[in-house]
Amino acid sequence: MKDVIHYWKSNGVMIEDPATTFISGDAVLEPGVIICPMVVIKGKSIVKSGSTIDSFSNVINSIIGPDCTILSSTIIDSSLNGNNTVGPYSYLRNHTVLKNGAKLGSLCEINDSVLGEGTKCKHFSYLGHAQVGRNVNIGAGTITCNFDGRNKFKTKIGDHAFLGANSLLVAPEKIGDRAFTGAGSVITKDVCANEKVYGVPAKTRI
Template sequence: MSQSLAVIVLAAGKGTRMKSDLHKVLHPIAGHPMLLHLLGSIGAVGVARTVIVAGDRREQIEAALAGTGSEVVVQEPQLGTAHAALQAKAALADFSGLVLVCFGDVPFLAASTVRRLCDALSSGAKVAVLGFRPDDTAAYGRIIADHDGTVRKMVEHKDASQEERAVNLCNSGVIVAHSDDMWRLLEAVGNDNAAGEYYLPDVATNAIAEGARVVVVETDEAEVMGINSRAELAEAEARWQQRRRRQAMDDGASLVAPETVWFAWDTKLGRDVLVEPNVVFGPGVSVADGVKIRGFCHIEGARLATGVEVGPYARLRPGAVLEEKAKVGNFVEVKKATMGKGAKANHLAYIGDAEVGAGANIGAGTITCNYDGYFKYKTVIGERAFIGSNSALVAPVKIGADAIVAAGSAVTRDVMDGELRIVRGEQLVKPGWADRFHDAMKKKKAEKQG
């Protein structure tokens, strides 16, 4: 970017079609609010200032933007998109450079498109607008332009003639101009139209009336897709997932049934990773090279090192760390715990708030009892320790290196290195007792029926 860029994001709409207590622009796609998708994408061009224009539920937007450096201003009353953009003027009073106006419910606007739009002003144009050609022009505003991209007229669908409605170049609403021009043109916008609103596209209309050149830059419909309903949110999620699956495979991961794998916005996969069907990645997952993820796993907030194997039917919760060649098998849940190099929990176990040493083996049915109803406690299992099936390790407790915990034990005290710990009731044997019991009960039943 040759000039500094400020971005104004319009997010003052009530979003009534969502029928939600959550602000429309905060509804997630791939586990990430659509507003943050937008800011993350266009931020790649190097944005100097960001102002969000909010209205209803401003506090939700402020909470979501905490720590991002974005400023929130309020549009009240809501008199149209040009009026909304103008509310950012005071916040940007000391800014000189390009000003881009876009929408918080259009999360897929790409940095490359923003760059093309800004570069379009270098040809001497005062204003650049972003257009697209949808399959269904619906009620979009139209852009009447020459073959060289020079805009002759911007018109809202409500105000367009039949001839203008036949044009398939539509207005996305995204617009850029230098700050000196943007504020002047915004302040000149009137509301003499069918809706009685102050329309943002009239910035371009006013520039044309001044004899200035306005240009249109075109992009794909999918990039400027607005999200106003739950159905459109689901469609956006599907599009995002489809692109992410393709990217994963292009980067060297194998997805056995791509359409059944769901990624989070920040999922990282290495090369030669195998992902079987029906796997869901939540936010915060990093997967190294050569990992095998079997079917029906749910993984969130976890880090998997090279050569790890997970599942099928495993759940890794936030804080799970699987070191090189560790294995977590079917119906195993790991939470805030580290499985050391080569450690195994092959089936039916819960490992929470724990450190499991390299080469340790966790038997089926084992649980770390980490919570007393008030506080969480830690279990430490040493290297090469063997935990027998159906054991309960009552934290805080340490199991030493090379120690063995016998099957069925409830361990409440530390186990030393190399020690065998057996915690069971004495096994009693009563020969013939079962036969006598069955005979007595059969006789009693027969007498009752007779």
């Protein structure tokens, strides 16, 4: 273990506290990466130049692209394309992908989903089996209700959509480009492009 840490330090990786850092022998780190104390990097993970892995983060069999910041979060079997921020205290798993510039805030769980370029999900949300477009705003408390007790279903969200806080998206369904859901809405059917819906269940408002 000391040999692995020494190798990466001598190859341009800043490891702030070697005594509390674990890096798998199969991992690859590029010069310019910063590893803070109390970090675990396992499996065949890759961390690219300019990225910072903050304290209490776990990266397992995942790719962290350039110029990413991971704040006290867990990332398993997932990929960050670049210029992403995750955390604090978020959880990515099961082949989740963050496209360039996508941001996650505190206490977000993302499972088997793709978030498009520039999309933001900043607080207390769960997205499972979701395909999310570019520049989408995902309000605090938004949940994709993707499991009916037997099967899991997908949710598709178009570019530039706005999901209000505490929106519940009952899969399977599609949210169109530039669609808008009001805070606290329960979405039980597809929402067309540019459509605005509110309520329980959500209905179109003009």
